Amino acid sequence: MKPIRHAVLxxxxxxxxxxxxxxxxxxxxxxxxxxxTLDIATSDGRYLIRPYDANIVETSFVPRGESFDPASHAxxxxxxxxxxxxxxxxxxxxxxxxxxxxxxxxSPFRIRYEYKGKPLVAEKHGYGHVGDLDSIEFALEGxxxxxxxxxxxxxxxxxxxxxxxxxxxxxxxxxxADQMGYGIPMALSSxxxxxxxxxxxxxxxxxxxxxxxxxxxxxxGGRKTYQVIAGDDWAQVMDGTTRLTGRQPLPPRWAFGNxxxxxxxxxxxxxxxxxxxxxxxxxxxxxxxxxxYWFGKTVKGTMGNLAWxxxxxxxxxxxxADFRKKGVNTVVITEPFVLTTSKRWQEAVQQGVLATxxxxxxxxxxxFFGNTGLVDVFKPQARDWFWNIYKDLKAGGxxxxxxxxxEPEMHPSGAHHATGTADQVHNIYGHEWAHLIADGxxxxxxxERPFILMxxxxxxxxxxxxxxxxxxxxxxxxxxxxxxxIALQMGMQGQAYMHSDLGGFAxxxxxxxxxxxxxQYGVFQPIxxxxxxxxxxxxxxxxxxxxxxxxxxxxxxxxxxxxxNYTAAFDDSRTGMPMMRPVLFEDPDDDMLPTxxxxxxxxxxxxxxxxxVTEPGAARKEVVFPRRGSVWFDFxxxxxxxxxxxxxxxxxxxxxxTFVRAGAFIPLAQPVQSTRDYSTAxxxxxxxxxxxxxxxxxxxxxxxxxxxxxxxxxxYELVRFSSRLADGRLDxxxxxxxxxxAAPTARTFDLKVHNVGARPRAVWAGxxxxxxxxxxxxxxxxxxxxxxxxxxxxxxxxx
Numbered sequence: 001m002k003p004i005r006h007a008v009l010x011x012x013x014x015x016x017x018x019x020x021x022x023x024x025x026x027x028x029x030x031x032x033x034x035x036x037t038l039d040i041a042t043s044d045g046r047y048l049i050r051p052y053d054a055n056i057v058e059t060s061f062v063p064r065g066e067s068f069d070p071a072s073h074a075x076x077x078x079x080x081x082x083x084x085x086x087x088x089x090x091x092x093x094x095x096x097x098x099x100x101x102x103x104x105x106x107s108p109f110r111i112r113y114e115y116k117g118k119p120l121v122a123e124k125h126g127y128g129h130v131g132d133l134d135s136i137e138f139a140l141e142g143x144x145x146x147x148x149x150x151x152x153x154x155x156x157x158x159x160x161x162x163x164x165x166x167x168x169x170x171x172x173x174x175x176x177a178d179q180m181g182y183g184i185p186m187a188l189s190s191x192x193x194x195x196x197x198x199x200x201x202x203x204x205x206x207x208x209x210x211x212x213x214x215x216x217x218x219x220x221g222g223r224k225t226y227q228v229i230a231g232d233d234w235a236q237v238m239d240g241t242t243r244l245t246g247r248q249p250l251p252p253r254w255a256f257g258n259x260x261x262x263x264x265x266x267x268x269x270x271x272x273x274x275x276x277x278x279x280x281x282x283x284x285x286x287x288x289x290x291x292x293y294w295f296g297k298t299v300k301g302t303m304g305n306l307a308w309x310x311x312x313x314x315x316x317x318x319x320x321a322d323f324r325k326k327g328v329n330t331v332v333i334t335e336p337f338v339l340t341t342s343k344r345w346q347e348a349v350q351q352g353v354l355a356t357x358x359x360x361x362x363x364x365x366x367x368f369f370g371n372t373g374l375v376d377v378f379k380p381q382a383r384d385w386f387w388n389i390y391k392d393l394k395a396g397g398x399x400x401x402x403x404x405x406x407e408p409e410m411h412p413s414g415a416h417h418a419t420g421t422a423d424q425v426h427n428i429y430g431h432e433w434a435h436l437i438a439d440g441x442x443x444x445x446x447x448e449r450p451f452i453l454m455x456x457x458x459x460x461x462x463x464x465x466x467x468x469x470x471x472x473x474x475x476x477x478x479x480x481x482x483x484x485x486i487a488l489q490m491g492m493q494g495q496a497y498m499h500s501d502l503g504g505f506a507x508x509x510x511x512x513x514x515x516x517x518x519x520q521y522g523v524f525q526p527i528x529x530x531x532x533x534x535x536x537x538x539x540x541x542x543x544x545x546x547x548x549x550x551x552x553x554x555x556x557x558x559x560x561x562x563x564x565n566y567t568a569a570f571d572d573s574r575t576g577m578p579m580m581r582p583v584l585f586e587d588p589d590d591d592m593l594p595t596x597x598x599x600x601x602x603x604x605x606x607x608x609x610x611x612x613v614t615e616p617g618a619a620r621k622e623v624v625f626p627r628r629g630s631v632w633f634d635f636x637x638x639x640x641x642x643x644x645x646x647x648x649x650x651x652x653x654x655x656x657x658t659f660v661r662a663g664a665f666i667p668l669a670q671p672v673q674s675t676r677d678y679s680t681a682x683x684x685x686x687x688x689x690x691x692x693x694x695x696x697x698x699x700x701x702x703x704x705x706x707x708x709x710x711x712x713x714x715x716y717e718l719v720r721f722s723s724r725l726a727d728g729r730l731d732x733x734x735x736x737x738x739x740x741x742a743a744p745t746a747r748t749f750d751l752k753v754h755n756v757g758a759r760p761r762a763v764w765a766g767x768x769x770x771x772x773x774x775x776x777x778x779x780x781x782x783x784x785x786x787x788x789x790x791x792x793x794x795x796x797x798x799x
Contacts, residue, residue: 246463
């Protein structure tokens with residue numbers, strides 16, 4: 001958020017040393033089947049191997065003299081949900097499920113994994129040591145591409161990299177950043193499996209940096225547990241990883257709209273003027289974000305006040321109420337630091353909510369903002385204290401929370417927390433911060449979805465509704481170039497809402513082309529939130545008329561796509577498939593395409609293919625069209641492109657290359673000023689017809705946009721779409737489904753069938769002939785349909 005320069009705490013981790021030979025002498029002593037857990041005794045400890053289901057198995061090593069630690073900050077799935085058999089033969093013990101088989105070789109002792117009869121991955125030597133670190137190694141195949149290790153910009157295929165697991169902000173990063181706010185201990189392979197190391201302590205993930213075919217995990221201490229997740233395809237791997245660590249719940253619908261945000265709005269009058277200007281200029285807006293000036297006039301000395309500065313914001317409750325009437329929600333920044341100069345310092349000390357020194361006194365230190373203490377979010381009374389502040393602000397009208405500096409930005413090793421030292425809990429600080437807010441909502445506002453924007457987190461943070469962003473990116477083309485990789489990688493690891501400060505944050509660069517291209521990319525990323533240092537405005541309303549017009553077009557397209565985007569978000573909440581998906585999900589085994597390292601072209605939901613323009617003055621863009629035998633249509637012109645090739649296409653200043661899969665159903669809405677006015681009662685339903693698509697399916701999800709667990713409680717509507725092409729006739733079906741606690745909506749669809757080469761002989765809807773229009777030039781059939789409420793509607797097009 002801020003241009004901070006300080007000495008970053010160095011973690012003393014020894015790198016590059018060979019593993020001690022201690023584990024090479026590990027001997028098998030015996031085993032027992034403990035109610036589905038394979039308990040293996042070795043000369044130096046025990047291995048506990050237990051299946052969660054057929055596709056997920058956990059292995060833990062418990063050194064001699066220690067006891068198994070069952071606590072996990074990441075895993076929420078319960079084990080034992082599958083029948084597994086244990087077999088012994090030929091010097092091996094095998095734990096067998098319908099998916100993963102674990103084979104333990106007795107001598108030399110070794111553990112390897114198969115999936116449906118095919119080799120998957122294997123330990124090399126088991127747990128050992130690298131210097132002062134616990135370490136485990138896995139053997140890799142020569143053709144494996146590797147992904148994971150959280151948020152960072154080091155290349156899509158991360159094989160060859162040694163990556164530190166210590167959450168750390170990267171101020172002003174461009175197209176490369178080794179460390180960022182989400183150091184997730186997970187590795188994913190192009191062979192469609194994931195290894196999740198279930199330990200939040202600081203360490204390293206080495207993706208074969210020594211080129212010896214080895215994946216290494218090294219950690220300073222803690223539990224020695226990992227899970228193997230496998231699948232037939234990437235959808236199954238995503239399903240498994242997010243069932244293991246938790247699904248991302250739907251955020252409030254307004255989170256998919258446009259945000260007004262900068263560092264920062266200084267006064268109430270300034271904030272009101274910005275919101276009013278968006279409305280006056282006809283640019284949709286759903287939220288305004290207040291940076292740290294809401295609680296203090298200066299950057300330094302006021303952090304920790306966490307209460308309105310009523311000189312600058314004399315009537316914040318009335319301001320926020322006025323914004324709500326205009327369909328605009330207020331989000332405020334909060335940080336976990338309480339300065340000794342802040343108004344809450346004495347309160348924090350007296351209530352014992354701060355991290356302490358070895359003597360139990362509040363641990364204080366200097367950093368960019370002043371002399372400070374740190375809220376101990378691992379301490380129950382600190383969580384209650386922090387939540388009560390949020391609760392009071394919410395009562396006044398705050399609708400969402402921005403948690404900044406949550407790595408934490410500075411976290412000296414001498415600090416002690418309720419559950420461990422600073423180094424032991426550092427990587428889960430932001431995770432637990434989001435957890436306490438989510439818990440507060442679940443307890444005090446169980447019907448309401450929270451909005452929790454956080455710069456730092458851990459594996460499983462998505463289940464708290466956390467919305468991550470990539471941090472203080474450089475406002476330059478290099479900053480834009482890294483964003484696709486960061487978001488795609490995080491989505492693969494369960495954090496589907498990773499996004500960027502649109503337009504770039506750091507440095508006062510005025511580059512209109514860059515700004516427009518970043519916003520055009522933002523249409524197809526999870527959250528649309530321009531944000532920047534205030535020297536150059538991040539808000540479209542303060543740009544030149546030409547730039548404003550292009551930005552307005554991008555924002556209005558974002559709102560038109562809300563039915564599709566919200567449905568893709570719903571799918572993520574149910575299946576773990578992220579909204580932004582790498583093209584390797586589509587063509588994992590196609591050696592004709594360079595998909596393993598591609599982030600410049602990606603899938604948006606199941607049916608869009610997007611290629612953002614990330615070079616200044618680019619007249620052409622290389623696009624990877626996945627899946628041989630498929631067809632992709634230009635979203636704007638309907639020009640067809642064959643799948644399974646890399647093609648260079650022309651670019652235009654008013655849009656980025658965007659394509660739709662043949663056979664796709666895309667519901668679009670008329671843009672509104674705010675999602676408060678959004679409705680699915682009247683939609684355009686686009687279908688991209690192609691002679692090669694015999695059948696296809698799609699769906700639309702809708703609810704009230706605010707109720708937590710709406711789907712689970714039956715407060716939803718689904719509309720399912722399907723197509724069938726045979727004997728010169730295209731049959732389309734629209735089938736509504738209403739949840740048990742919802743009332744059905746009467747929806748009218750203006751059906752638009754693309755790529756219809758000749759005027760149809762007839763169109764029938766509901767068994768009756770209906771009027772239609774056919775545009776010969778655009779090759780689009782337009783059919784206004786009768787309302788659909790509870791019964792399905794069948795449409796027949798005779799071609």
